[in-house]
Amino acid sequence: MDTGSCINALRRFFGIRGPAKQLRSDCGTNFIGASRELGFVKDPEKHLSILRYLSGQGCTWDFNPPHVSHMGGAWERMIGMTRRILDSMFLQNRQSHLTHEVLCTFLTEVSAILNARPLVPISSDPEMPFLLSPAMLLTQKTGVSAPPGNFTRNDLFKSQWRQVQAMANEFWTRWRREYLPTLQNRRKWAHPSRNLQIGDIVLLKENQLSRNEWPMGLITSVFPSSDGTIRKIEVKTASQGISKNFIRPITEVILIVPKKDG
Template identity: 30%
Template structure:
């Protein structure tokens, strides 16, 4: 693989360099009640190439004008990016041509001013989705679970806007690495820290996972969809961090003091159970422990290592950055 581009490794403001893609369709209704007509809407995803922060927008169609309006909403909330990466979709190419045409037809003073403030569009080659792996992975995380938790439900446009915003908060709350090496610090760094300077939180709500769908009102049904998304995504996210392949050499071991994610079955949305390893127990004949005592903010728990997912420490982060500097694509 080639080296990572400078947009992936150079520190700068969030969403200074972004990748974008569309996903869908999602079927919604034009109004509540009887006689409602089914319509299509789409998900437009923007991802920060540096910090992997996500921004989700609902789009009514795949036209150039719809994407330009979506881009205006994104710029109004997240700031104007310096460059946008995307595939060769007609709506993306049309939007880039429309913006460049605007600057070309204005007077010289405006053209000179926008020369420094202009948004640069970068398009990946045709039939090469692996060039946009970072936003393809974001689309997979969002669309894969949204399609499955929605099922046959048909939301209104306002309701699906709310759902996309809640899904965006869930994806931006994922842990990346510990904030410090202190054994008393259970906090972790997430993409939300780069957006608002602190962890993202959700409004409290009663558990609705086991409630029957016909007995719920529309708002409760929307909350149930969000909770189902949270349960599926956080379990699969932890599983991805714990990917195990056939091993033939001894890898890095879990150490006392490491910050770990604890796999729990009944956590509310945007709540991650973290703790510090205080002791390793029950070593096998090979001398490798299989159980650990974990100190959390509410007490000390004993858990098997298969329920624990270590976050990157400083040494692992440096090693991963060293490996990434020699491989990877945009």
């Protein structure tokens, strides 16, 4: 993106999401150029009319120091995983020629997948665990857009809308496989760690899930091994008002909310 493209992207973002309070980015040349052209400079005499508009909305633009991408934190991690998956998908599907409409729709589906990820718990009811997602903050809605049917790789060579859905499903499968390990620390078993307990809220690693589904569960029973370590648990889940219990190994769940002591 050049400076003009960056400015257009900002205007599209403001047009859809409304005025922003803060812009944060690295020191990419397009960002620096756009900030200068928009008037984000210290000299007040160089301020442009668009700057006065953004300043009136209380908007600021903060840059991370050069060569420290780790200061981007969460967004750099999301960008890195997304780029790796998209690069791999486009290399494997070179025979598929994407129109501008198909590409834009596909990237919108990718955005929906990223924004549906769980962040922090907001429900105090252990029977119905409820997590906050970026999409909830952006849309003020709790539901997610379910895919309009089942799609396979064969759909990549059919109508455009089926091509988009097949690619979105492929991205969902790959991204979920990369994102879940970031929620679960893996260490050598040199020191004992906390066992899962009754009352813990966990995220289930289910393979056969529709796009943007994140099944949560409450541990109702634990099954100690001969050495006292918990390796198998019983999890209670709720979906559409129907409760179900499943037996799972601890490797197939991720601890989200530990049980409060006392």
